Structure formats: structure tokens, C-alpha cells
Amino acid sequence: MNLKEALKLADDLVFARTGKHLNDLQETILRGTWQDEDYKEIAKAINRSEHRVREVGMELWQILSQELGEKISKSNFRSAMERLQVSICSNLVQEESVQINSVNICGENLDRPSTVNLSYLDKETFNTKRAKILHQDLSEMPELGTFYDRIPELDTLTTWILQQRCRLIALTGISGIGKTTLAVQLVQKIKDEFEYVIWCSIDASPTLTEFQDKLIQFFSQSEKQDSPTTTQKTLPLIKYLQKYRCLVVLDDIHNLFSSGELAGKYKLGYEDYRSFFKQIEKLSHQSCFLLIGWEQPREVTKVKSQNTPIRTLQLTGLDTEAAREILRDYGLAEIDNYSALIHHYQGNPLWLKSVATLIQELGGGVTDLLPDDILLLPEDLKDALQQQCDRLSEIEKQVISLLAKESEPANLAKLIENGTMPASDLLNALHSLSRRCLIEQQGSFYNLPLVVKQYIQQFLRGS
Numbered sequence: 001m002n003l004k005e006a007l008k009l010a011d012d013l014v015f016a017r018t019g020k021h022l023n024d025l026q027e028t029i030l031r032g033t034w035q036d037e038d039y040k041e042i043a044k045a046i047n048r049s050e051h052r053v054r055e056v057g058m059e060l061w062q063i064l065s066q067e068l069g070e071k072i073s074k075s076n077f078r079s080a081m082e083r084l085q086v087s088i089c090s091n092l093v094q095e096e097s098v099q100i101n102s103v104n105i106c107g108e109n110l111d112r113p114s115t116v117n118l119s120y121l122d123k124e125t126f127n128t129k130r131a132k133i134l135h136q137d138l139s140e141m142p143e144l145g146t147f148y149d150r151i152p153e154l155d156t157l158t159t160w161i162l163q164q165r166c167r168l169i170a171l172t173g174i175s176g177i178g179k180t181t182l183a184v185q186l187v188q189k190i191k192d193e194f195e196y197v198i199w200c201s202i203d204a205s206p207t208l209t210e211f212q213d214k215l216i217q218f219f220s221q222s223e224k225q226d227s228p229t230t231t232q233k234t235l236p237l238i239k240y241l242q243k244y245r246c247l248v249v250l251d252d253i254h255n256l257f258s259s260g261e262l263a264g265k266y267k268l269g270y271e272d273y274r275s276f277f278k279q280i281e282k283l284s285h286q287s288c289f290l291l292i293g294w295e296q297p298r299e300v301t302k303v304k305s306q307n308t309p310i311r312t313l314q315l316t317g318l319d320t321e322a323a324r325e326i327l328r329d330y331g332l333a334e335i336d337n338y339s340a341l342i343h344h345y346q347g348n349p350l351w352l353k354s355v356a357t358l359i360q361e362l363g364g365g366v367t368d369l370l371p372d373d374i375l376l377l378p379e380d381l382k383d384a385l386q387q388q389c390d391r392l393s394e395i396e397k398q399v400i401s402l403l404a405k406e407s408e409p410a411n412l413a414k415l416i417e418n419g420t421m422p423a424s425d426l427l428n429a430l431h432s433l434s435r436r437c438l439i440e441q442q443g444s445f446y447n448l449p450l451v452v453k454q455y456i457q458q459f460l461r462g463s
């Protein structure tokens with residue numbers, strides 16, 4: 001193995017883990033390591049501090065260790081890459097009959113299999129052949145754009161799906177927070193662990209029958225492709241989920257629920273999804289459903305119990321470093337008050353992109369002119385919030401208006417005193433708003449995120 005091949009392999013592994021390619025400093029460290037240089041020599045050659053080089057090196061070993069499931073360090077990097085190449089080559093030989101050019105690496109030391117694309121081989125042949133074997137229908141899955149961070153969330157979801165074998169996972173969060181993007185990255189990362197993977201967008205609100213028919217067709221057609229001569233009968237959906245290990249992603253699942261009701265009430269004609277999801281939870285099978293949306297079925301609660309195969313991940317904003325990368329991408333690298341901006345927009349990538357575009361278009365310095373508690377609310381940001389707020393029930397609209405008038409987080413007693421609704425209605429509304437991720441709760445105090453608050457205040461002034 002030469003240095004170029006080792007760098008390519010390391011780059012594939014880092015990309016598979018983080019969605020980003022090696023940067024210049026990381027590459028320099030790998031080059032130096034390959035040539036047996038210590039951190040001091042590497043740092044000297046590029047005129048950087050030894051401390052920084054060591055720090056970046058440690059991060060890199062951690063990423064490679066996580067991706068390969070074995071400890072990688074400066075001292076074993078070279079031997080690990082060489083072992084990996086041997087493992088890849090032997091897999092290639094085994095799979096030669098189908099000319100596959102992406103391989104599963106299942107080395108003895110790995111606690112989980114990983115996948116590396118060897119892009120110097122013919123990608124198109126691979127994709128067609130591989131899709132035939134693994135049966136992936138990702139035609140409705142959006143393309144992944146720039147992707148920052150989310151390593152803890154990816155780890156959590158991967159553990160729930162691959163190790164804990166959860167059958168029903170809800171990924172929830174306010175619009176624009178990055179649910180779909182995270183799920184795309186997750187699918188890219190783990191899809192080869194499943195025999196069947198399908199991404200379904202629920203935009204067109206299919207009835208349960210339509211949805212099941214679509215899945216059954218996907219399974220039965222794939223089976224026919226595998227063994228064209230046998231005449232297999234189509235089976236009920238659950239039988240396929242039992243027979244194969246499948247990953248089914250349902251995006252924008254809020255389209256199954258009624259507007260104008262508390263969160264998670266099925267629309268008329270869609271109630272049979274309730275017993276379907278119950279079946280997915282209760283019956284024994286080896287598949288996983290990932291439900292993504294602003295609202296979740298009421299039967300999928302946020303309370304986590306290790307003994308059930310159900311989990312909920314409520315997505316919050318990006319961390320400051322990742323959010324800053326987004327501002328950088330939009331030409332706001334040197335903005336003074338970037339951390340306040342990220343905090344005010346809660347690290348919501350859609351809001352940050354929207355506001356960064358507006359700041360750019362208004363000529364930069366505009367944020368300095370605004371008082372601290374007044375935020376820019378670009379029209380597209382308001383449109384995104386409106387879509388979610390339009391779905392609120394009357395009682396939720398009253399409660400959210402109450403909260404928008406409070407200058408401090410309000411406790412229950414105060415809300416009951418200020419509101420005109422019975423306490424039980426108020427509690428149900430708070431619960432529903434919290435499931436929609438539109439309010440924040442700290443103990444018994446409730447608050448609106450600043451952006452939501454300002455949006456509702458503008459709305460109340462206008463109405």
C-alpha cells in the first residue's frame with residue numbers, strides 16, 4: 001500500500017463518519033504519520049504549533065477509531081490501513097462474480113461492519129449491482145448538501161437501530177432544525193446493514209392501504225428480480241418485515257395528522273395507521289421504521305424506556321462551531337456577534353441560512369443597528385413558522401399567545417391565572433405545544449423560543 005492509497009482510504013473513512021473530506025492539516029498529519037514523523041516534526045514543517053497539530057491528530061484518531069470499531073492511534077495507523085486494504089481485497093475477490101466495487105469490511109477486530117466506497121473502481125456498475133443485492137429504493141430521499149456535526153445524534157440513532165434493534169423511532173423537532181438532513185446522513189451511513197431500505201415521503205398523505213401496497217410492491221418485485229423463475233406469491237407486509245431486515249423511513253409524517261387539533265391526531269380516514277404502528281412495535285420482526293416530522297403519533301411518547309423497542313429523538317439546534325460553519329458558508333465568517341446570533345436563532349440551520357442571506361443582502365452591518373432583543377425575521381423564515389403554526393388548535397393558539405405576552409418564563413399557576421381556559425385544557429395545550437417543539441420547558445416554567453415569540457407577537461399585532 002502506498003501513501004496515496006492510504007490517504008484515499010482514510011479520507012473515505014472520515015467522510016463516511018463526518019460527511020466531510022480530510023482538510024489540509026489532517027492530511028498533513030496523516031502524511032507525517034505515514035513517514036514516521038512525530039508531532040513536533042510535522043508541526044515544524046508546516047509552521048504550526050505542536051499543541052494544535054496534536055489536538056487535530058487526536059480528533060482524527062478518534063474519528064477513525066469510531067468508524068472502524070477498533071482503536072486507531074498514531075502508532076498503529078499504518079498497520080491498520082494495511083490490514084484494512086487486505087480485508088478489502090479479499091472481499092473483492094469473493095465478490096468478483098458480481099463485480100462489486102464497494103465492499104463491506106468485516107475484519108475480525110471490528111465490532112460492527114463498516115462500508116468504504118472505493119471510488120477508483122467503476123461506480124455505476126457498483127450502484128446497479130449493489131442496489132440489486134441490497135434492494136434500496138432511495139428515489140424519494142433528498143440529496144445531502146453540506147453537513148456539519150451531528151456526531152452525537154448519529155451515534156445515538158445508530159446505537160438504537162443497529163445495537164438495540166429498536167423497531168419504531170421518532171425523529172422530531174421544529175421545522176428547519178435538520179431532521180431530514182440528519183436522516184439522510186444516517187441512511188447513507190447504515191444502509192448496507194439492511195437487506196431492504198426504502199425512503200417514503202408522506203407529502204402526498206397516502207392512505208395506509210396505498211402505503212402498504214407501495215411497500216409490498218417494492219418487496220415482491222425485488223424478490224422476483226432475485227429469483228425470476230420461482231413464482232412467489234405476494235405476502236402481507238408484516239411477513240416481509242419478519243423475513244428480511246428492513247429500514248423504512250417515513251419523512252414528513254405530520255401530513256397524517258389533522259390541522260386544528262392537538263398534535264398527533266390522525267386525519268379522518270388515516271386512523272388505521274395507529275394500529276399499524278402498534279403492530280410494528282408489538283409484533284416480532286427484524287425491521288426498523290424511522291418516523292420524521294413536526295408531529296408524531298400520540299402512541300410514540302417522549303418518555304424513554306429501555307425495555308420497549310420505541311425511541312424518540314427530539315432534535316435541537318447545531319452546536320456553535322457547526323452553526324458558525326454555516327455562517328461562514330454564507331460569507332459571515334468574521335461577524336462580531338456570531339455567538340449571539342447563533343444563540344438567538346437556536347442553532348436552527350434553516351433560520352441561520354435565512355437570516356444570513358438577509359444580512360448579506362442588506363449589506364452586512366445591519367445586525368449592529370438592531371437592539372439585542374429584536375431579531376430579523378426574514379419572510380421565508382416566517383413562512384416556515386406559519387406552516388407549523390397554522391396547524392395549531394384554537395386552545396394552543398390561545399396558550400401560545402399568552403406565552404408571547406410574558407417577558408419571563410411563566411409557571412403554570414401564572415398561566416392559569418392569566419388564561420381564560422380550564423386548567424386541564426391548558427395542560428393539554430402545553431403538552432401538545434411541547435410535542436410540536438414550539439415551547440421550551442424548564443421544570444414547571446414555560447417559555448417561547450425568541451424567534452417564535454417575536455413571530456407570534458408580530459402576528460398578534462397584525463390581527
Ligand SMILES: Nc1ncnc2c1ncn2[C@@H]1O[C@H](COP(=O)(O)OP(=O)(O)O)[C@@H](O)[C@H]1O
Nearest residue numbers: 145146147148175176177178179180181349350
Ligand atoms: N447538519 C447540518 N449541517 C449543515 N446544514 C444543515 C444541517 N442540517 C440541516 N441543514 C440545512 O438546514 C436546512 C433545513 O434542514 P432540513 O433537514 O430540511 O430540516 P427539517 O427536516 O428539520 O425541516 C437545509 O437547508 C439543510 O441543508
Ligand SMILES: [Mg+2]
Nearest residue numbers: 179180181252
Ligand atoms: Mg424535513
